[in-house]
Amino acid sequence: MKITFIEYDGTAREVEAAQDDTLRDVALDNLVPGIDGDCGGGCACATCHVFIDEEWQAKLPPLSDDEDMMLALCDDRTEASRLGCQIKLGPELDGLVVRTPEGQH
């Protein structure tokens, strides 16, 4: 599958991903800047904060209470905000475009 990451400054990168990878792991494995994932993927640090465009929102796994609780920590949270560690990739997400924030906090 192909995932495109777009940095805050507009730099775009297309990377390979496998089914069931999380966005966080795909980013870290491919050295995509702008995502830290400090807690190791446990929905516990909100440093894998990403923005997903509206057109893809319906295809994402639903937002859990735990994810919502952590996203609340992000000063730059928008409607498009998700945590990368909570998005497991399925075939419906092939071609997904992911934007990363100015910085992780």
Next chain:
Amino acid sequence: MPTRGVAEDTEEHMQANAEIQSVAAERAYSVPLSEIDVSDPKLHQADAIWPYFSRLRQEAPVHYTPDSDFGAFWSVTRYKDIMNIETQPKAFSSEAARGGITIMDGNEVATLPMFIAMDPPKHDAQRKVVSPIVAPHNLAKLEGLIRQRTAERLDELPLNEEFDWVQEVSINLTTKMLATLFDFPYEDRHLLTHWSDIATTLPGAGLIDSEEERMVEVQACAEYMTRLWNERVNSEPGPDVLSMLAHSDKTRNMSPEEFLGNMFLLIVGGNDTTRNSMSGGLLALNQHPGEYEKLAANPELVQSSLVPEIIRWQTPLAHMRRTANTDIEFAGQKIRKGDKVIMWYVSGNRDERSIDRPNEFIVDRQRPRQHLSFGFGIHRCVGNRLAELQLRILWEELLQRWPDPMQIEVTGQPKRILSNFIKGYESLPVRINA
């Protein structure tokens, strides 16, 4: 240039520590589990806690101490278990009224209302006001000033003579940082360090002898801060913490107690944690000369892995505490409503189940950011990026000036703080060989 007499401590103190360490190594595995009490501040000060935590992680990862100088408490010592508790704020409360976030009861500063010791929803509302000040885009604005102050200070340090790194570098720089954050009167900035130390010290450890004394100092802080608050309320909003609190809808009507509580949170949170990492990093490099050589040969490691590894290694706050909101079974143990639960970050950061070769200080570690020192969950340290920024700048500037391994040399034993909460140093004798 004024230098304090280094390591005012005597041979006797260091001897005592060595003895405590050797007793611990033996005792940790020979006493019944039920007798283990890792809250003893003397064990922490003597750097003798490690074998106890190793045993607990292995044999009793959620362990009950029925009686201690700090009452009854559970010790949670594995990384994953700690993270599990921190991500369940409904079950494990931080609320001040239930005892707050340290093992010690009766410290009236720790039970002041501050957002670290609140649960949602109030916690969220107050944290959100402070968070933007130390968010990455704002830190970029502070970087120039931090670098300038660091550079100036390092250029003032004596060369080829012994001095106390804790006073002359760690306290000096972090105090200036705090003063900047608050836009605090620069000439009075030593008060910030003083109040921070007063807030967390154990009575009898050298600064105060009683809770009454603590509260006298706290009152002085309250009066000073209130005066500043009133000035800020009546001025145009500025970019400093006080001004933001004074102008935000969510916080400008805080009660005097809440105001004071949040002041202490920011003073303490931003102060000796960073301070002790500044000292601890230098000590760690000296204790691991191979790593100091590696760093000197690869100074770009300052940008990637050095700083998080220092923060993991030091673990500036040895624990955080929660109180069970209900009876709950956790890792096979029955925790009762109201029980005190201590998450020993200092142990979790050495947990071999979650961290590769955790008892090694490795400056180019693969996953350096996976550590517990900032905590996890909704209370994760809001100042974590600011802490990292200060440490990064410090090491950039140090290596620029003194790039050879062991050039900044620790020349004697550190004196550690008597505390099971603050993990840090009273003094660290150093000589810069230039």
